[in-house]
Amino acid sequence: MNHQNLAAHWMPFTPNKGFKAQPRMLTGAKGMYWTTDDRRQVLDMTAGLWCCNAGHGHPHIAEAIARQARELDYAPCFGFGHPLSFELSERLAELAPGNLNKVFYTNSGSESVDTALKMALAYHHARGQAGRQLFIGRERGYHGVNFGGIAVGGITNNYKAFGQWLAVDHLSHTQDLGRNAFSKGLPEYGGIEMANELERLIKLHDASRIAAVIIEPITGAGGVLPPPVGYLKRIREICDQHDILLIFDEVICGFGRTGNAFASQTFDVLPDIMTTAKGLTNGAAPMGAVFAGDHIYDAVMASAAAGVEFFHGYTYSAHPLACAAAMATLDVYEQDGLLYRAAQGGEIADYFEQGLHSLKGLPGVIDIRNYSLIAAVEFEPLAGKPGASGSAVQSMAWEQGMMLRSLGDAIAMSPPLIIEKHHVDQTIGILEKSIRQLYN
Numbered sequence: 001m002n003h004q005n006l007a008a009h010w011m012p013f014t015p016n017k018g019f020k021a022q023p024r025m026l027t028g029a030k031g032m033y034w035t036t037d038d039r040r041q042v043l044d045m046t047a048g049l050w051c052c053n054a055g056h057g058h059p060h061i062a063e064a065i066a067r068q069a070r071e072l073d074y075a076p077c078f079g080f081g082h083p084l085s086f087e088l089s090e091r092l093a094e095l096a097p098g099n100l101n102k103v104f105y106t107n108s109g110s111e112s113v114d115t116a117l118k119m120a121l122a123y124h125h126a127r128g129q130a131g132r133q134l135f136i137g138r139e140r141g142y143h144g145v146n147f148g149g150i151a152v153g154g155i156t157n158n159y160k161a162f163g164q165w166l167a168v169d170h171l172s173h174t175q176d177l178g179r180n181a182f183s184k185g186l187p188e189y190g191g192i193e194m195a196n197e198l199e200r201l202i203k204l205h206d207a208s209r210i211a212a213v214i215i216e217p218i219t220g221a222g223g224v225l226p227p228p229v230g231y232l233k234r235i236r237e238i239c240d241q242h243d244i245l246l247i248f249d250e251v252i253c254g255f256g257r258t259g260n261a262f263a264s265q266t267f268d269v270l271p272d273i274m275t276t277a278k279g280l281t282n283g284a285a286p287m288g289a290v291f292a293g294d295h296i297y298d299a300v301m302a303s304a305a306a307g308v309e310f311f312h313g314y315t316y317s318a319h320p321l322a323c324a325a326a327m328a329t330l331d332v333y334e335q336d337g338l339l340y341r342a343a344q345g346g347e348i349a350d351y352f353e354q355g356l357h358s359l360k361g362l363p364g365v366i367d368i369r370n371y372s373l374i375a376a377v378e379f380e381p382l383a384g385k386p387g388a389s390g391s392a393v394q395s396m397a398w399e400q401g402m403m404l405r406s407l408g409d410a411i412a413m414s415p416p417l418i419i420e421k422h423h424v425d426q427t428i429g430i431l432e433k434s435i436r437q438l439y440n
Helices: 016-021 059-071 083-095 109-126 147-152 191-195 197-205 231-241 294-303 320-336 347-357 389-399 421-438
Strands: 026-030 033-036 041-044 102-106 134-138 168-171 210-215 245-249 273-276 288-292 365-371 374-379 410-413
Touching: 041 421, 059 320, 083 102, 083 288, 083 320, 102 109, 102 294, 109 147, 109 210, 109 245, 109 273, 109 288, 109 294, 134 147, 134 197, 168 197, 191 197, 191 231, 197 210, 197 231, 210 231, 231 245, 288 294, 347 365, 347 374, 347 421, 374 389, 374 421, 389 410, 389 421
Parallel strands: 134 168, 134 210, 210 245, 245 273
Antiparallel strands: 026 033, 033 041, 102 288, 273 288, 365 374, 374 410
16 A cells, blocks of 8 residues: 555544554454555454454354345434344343343444443433432543543543543552562452442542442453452442442453453442443444443333433444344354353463463563453563553564554553464464563
8 A cells, every 4th residue: 555645544542643654554354363464464462452352354244244234234223223133132131141131232332431321320310319420430441532431531641631521530540569460360459448449439429429430340441450359349339338320341341351241240240331342243343232220221211201211322323234243243152152261260261371471570571460361461661761661562563473452561462262372372472572672
């Protein structure tokens, strides 16, 4: 491709000037590998952007999308429906934990989060508690880039130029390098102590003003931080004590990433509302889904006058092609056992964990953390360049044939769930070489 043709595209979350000087162009993908414009095969250790859980180019998913495009390319969802969206909803409700039986469709994780926040407000309003307008998020939490998501999120760069247009406060993040560095699985120390900070915030703001707490079961873009032992259960207990809703953002964790369909099942903590996207369609079509507990839906329906009960939705909600992609993706997950393949303590998760922690002791490595098939390696900041070591390792790995995700002074991995041991071996070899190259 002529690099002079790159100017028109304003790229998201990208140093545009740097990219256009040295483009990284992807032209194809199959299974665990990308094909680049110079015909290299590059190992995908990120599942795209945490979404291609069944690997790339699965024929069953591609065929389902093509077939649906021929039969029904689009259907409006405001006051009309199409059968596939109802079939998909039933299937998802059966997969979901507890009473999360109502499914509302969006087009992305960002839209799922804003939808979940509106659901929480609508629920409290329906019960005569419209004063509950405040949300509690968490430092380093990522909840998409719409205005609601950046407000409850805890990544400063995502909101500092745009403001925070909701009443919010934030729990502290859960990283404790002093006590929990190089944890395998859930960190051992501090879970209850960290969760109890929620009690302090409730006393500060008063429970009668708080609508919901929203957190990722495992912090993703904020650094891959598995919750310390007991943390999530204690957060749930405190929310119950004060009649505060709990929203789990499972956009990254959902659909097999933690060895169950959802992290709420892995950690045995049931939220009131759960956001999803990414793995729902294996990245093959834009789609998100918000799962609401029956009590949320029933309260909103019961209090509404005749007509529209929830004034919210999107032109492409439950898009037929996305529904077809999701149905086919669920087929693949079921047929290949992918929702449970990454279980902590299972063969591939153990092999991945052992390989990663073999890097302990390399120069510059200050932490390795993982749960199932999600992990991060954190590095010492480079002199005079805080936050640059992750992108340096990412660039070195790319040149050696592997895609990683850089997060400041760390790199993150969330490989497709089809990963095999030889892919792990390739990953560890490239990582070790890249780290030694940077910190020689």
